[in-house]
Amino acid sequence: MTSGEKYSATIYLNNLLAFFVYRFLRLFFRKQSTFSKNMVFINTGQIGDITISSLLLENNLPSTYNYHFIILKRFRQVFNDYSGKTQIIELDEKKYKFNPLYRTSFIKTIRNLKPAKCYNLTSARGISNDELALLSGAEETICFSNSWKNLKKLFSKKMDSYYERVLYPDEQNEYKRHINLLNREFGIPEEEIFVRNRFMFKSALRDQMNYITLAPFSSEPLRCWPLEKFANICEMLKGKCEVLILGSNEQYEICDQIFSGMEHVMNLCGKNNIPEAATLISKALLHLGNDSGLTHVALKxxxxxxxxxxxxxxxxxxxxxxxxxxxxxxxxxMECFGCEWNCIYDRAYCVTDVGVDEVFRYIEAYLS
Incomplete structure (x- = not known):
């Protein structure tokens, strides 16, 4: 059996187990008969995913409902500055997976809201994620179409069939899906929809400084441009601007080694939480990075x-x-675009082969 076949078999078995757990829980948590004016949004994705879904918090949703947004507990800091009307509900993913009492208690917490509607906005929907929405007891459960390959088609189609509505199967881009949601479900004209920050990061005031921010990491190694190439860019920026490196505490040491001796580069890995990083990014001349959560924050x-x-x-x-x-x-x-990290090569050439000169020329032209 090849490594690819083993990978597919593992995914299939994991999904099969998750499906049976869901079917078992469904015996005890059925659709409710009475509903309130509560509406629930779910996104159990990464920082980039919930930054995209925060479009719902940036725009004025109808006051007809009370809104609740379920996210992973480890990303709660993203909403440290948020003081809007939507209530943030934290999900401890490890406890939910391994502690049956926590799992049932969390499902009951959602059901106690008696939601009229429950929207699952998670991009990479899995069965355990679908379970949150489908066992919410909501009068109407709605999700985005699952265009990923991490679910076998058998399970993907089956889980979709449990929802009342599956939205936007013909639209792939997650930003555009959320814009469509605000426009078609909540009646906000597309030209009035805010993509940029309004309420999420209140401390981030636009006061441009003479530096760029650099986030050279991502949650998935295949997404990362080689650190040496980022270092080359920094060397070429000497005398043009300062560079602030953003990342986690675990990434501090490697950055200290790679970018050592560059007086115009400041290593801030592990020194800032997400709202603080957003403030630094908001004041930067430009943000340089990979496909990562902080790139989504920069767009915001x-x-x-x-x-x-x-x-x-x-x-x-x-x-x-x-x-x-x-x-x-x-x-x-490359011809293999759409592999979803199942790279057929020894490295992701679509990322690693991007040239330093090409990137630097753009940055230099922009700064000038």
Whole structure:
């Protein structure tokens, strides 16, 4: 059995187990008969995913409902500055997976809201994620079409069939799906929809400084442009502007090594939470990074972006163009685009082969 076949078999078995768990829980948690004026949104994705879904918090939703937004507990800091009307509900994913008491208690918490509608906005929907929406007891459960390959078609179609509505199967881009949602479900004219920050990061005031921000990492290694190439860009920027490196505490040491000796580069990995990083990004001349959560934050803050992206799910998140956004995306086009990280090569050439000179020329032209 090849590694690819083992990978597919593992996914199938995991989904099969999750499906039986869902069917078992469904025996005890059926659709409710009475409903309130509560509406629930679910996105259990990464920072980039919930940054996109925060479009719902940036725009004035009808006052007919009370809104609740379920996210993963480890990303709660993204909403530290948020003081809007939508209630943030934290989900501890490890407890939900391994602790049956927590799992049933969390489902009951959602059901106690007696939601009229429950929208599952998660991009990479899995069965356990679908379970949250489908067991919510909502009068109407709605989800985005699942265009990913991480579910076998058997399970994907089956889980879709449990929803009352599956939205936008012909639209791949997640930003555009959310814009369609605001327009078609909530009646907000498309030209009035805000993509940029209004309420999420209140401390981020646009006061441009002479630096660029650099986020050289991503949650998936295949998305990352080589650190040495980022270092080359920084060397070439000497005398033109300062560079602030953003990342996690675990990434501090490697950045200290790669970018050592560059007096115009400041290593801030692990020094800022997401709202603080958003403030720094909002004041930058430009943000440079990979396909990562901080690139989504930069778009949200209205900061010009230079992003190195790959073809693993090209078009699903990036490239994204909008009248509020100034962005340039760099990638090497290949026939294997759409692999969803199941790369057939020893490395992701669509990312790694993007040239330093090409990226630098754009940054230099923009700064001048």
């Amino acid at each position: 803050m209205g900061t010009p972006v230079a992003a190195i992206i790959g073809g693993y799910y090209f078009g699903k998140f990036f490239p994204f163009e909008n009248k509020e956004i100034k962005a340039k995306y760099f990638f090497k086009e």
